Amino acid sequence: MLSPIPLHPRRAGADYESRPGPGVEEGSAASPWAPSLLLSPPRLFLAQPDTAQRSPIVHHQFDWCLRKEAALHVHKDFHPRVTCACQEHRTGTVGFKISKVIVVGDLSVGKTCLINRFCKDTFDKNYKATIGVDFEMERFEVLGIPFSLQLWDTAGQERFKCIASTYYRGAQAIIIVFNLNDVASLEHTKQWLADALKENDPSSVLLFLVGSKKDLSTPAQYLLMEKDALKVAQEMKAEYWAVSSLTGENVREFFFRVAALTFEATVLAELEKSGARRIGDVVRIHSDDSNLYLTARKKKPTCCP
Secondary structure, three states, X not given: OOEEEEOOOOOOOOOEEEOOOOOOOOOOOOOOOOOOOOOOOOOOEEEEOOOOOOOOEEEOOOOHHHOHHHOOOOOOOOOHHHHHHHHOOOOOOHHHOEEEEEEEEOOOOOHHHHHHHHHOOOOOOOOOOOOOEXXXXXXXXXXXXXXXXXXXXXXXXXXXXXXXXOOOOOOOEEEEEEEOOOHHHHHOHHHHHHHHHOOOOOOOOEEEEEEEOHHHOOHHHHHHHHHHXXXXXXXXXXXXXXXXXXXXXXXXXXXXXXXXXXXXXXXXXXXXXXXXXXXXXXXXHHHHHHHHHHHHHHHOOOOOO
């Protein structure tokens, strides 16, 4: 069964019925749904196979991680070129490609639990440290196009860092995870990102900063950590999310967001490549057309020296 998820699942869409909190007028300065923050539901959806439909969620108060300030990509819908390409089935090899997503962060911040909650819908309270690397494959259908994400779970232990870093290369997205109840793990995210970017092009990789174990935070602790996390995310130029693998809060929405943005970036890159190939062919033919005969004679095979 297909479960539709919008490009901006946190703010509007099929799974959400969003309203201002009690006593707050919609559009007022105190409302998270002030006009500058409001994003209307997109027309196009991202769907994951074999996912049961869930009941609508009503949010009365929005955390900072659910507001516009936490997102780098605030467009309401997929890029028009992506939409058009998908409708006309001009996405090239995107449907056959596997996009790589690496998940990095300190030991025991919840990287494995985050992946398992999304891929297997399970939560294991018995902690087991990841040795080296592990990965899960998740398949999606975006705008009618099949799309696969390979989620790489890397070790947070220092002794495995060298092994794990060899798998960083070729990532389309980097997820940096920290514990919302551990300030040090947030501070360490900058180094984790720096290590991951050594093996990737900073201009072509999507970045996500994810605070885990939200269920363990008191409201006061959570508020303070959120402010610090937003500052770090802005410095990194990463999109910020807060999740709980125990309860599942925001986990599904987060990974659908990763899939949507990664798909969009992949299709745009494919369109750029195909456009460059067409332009290059035209220039080559027109620049050499006066010497085609001579060129052909030079390239003619011969058995004599």
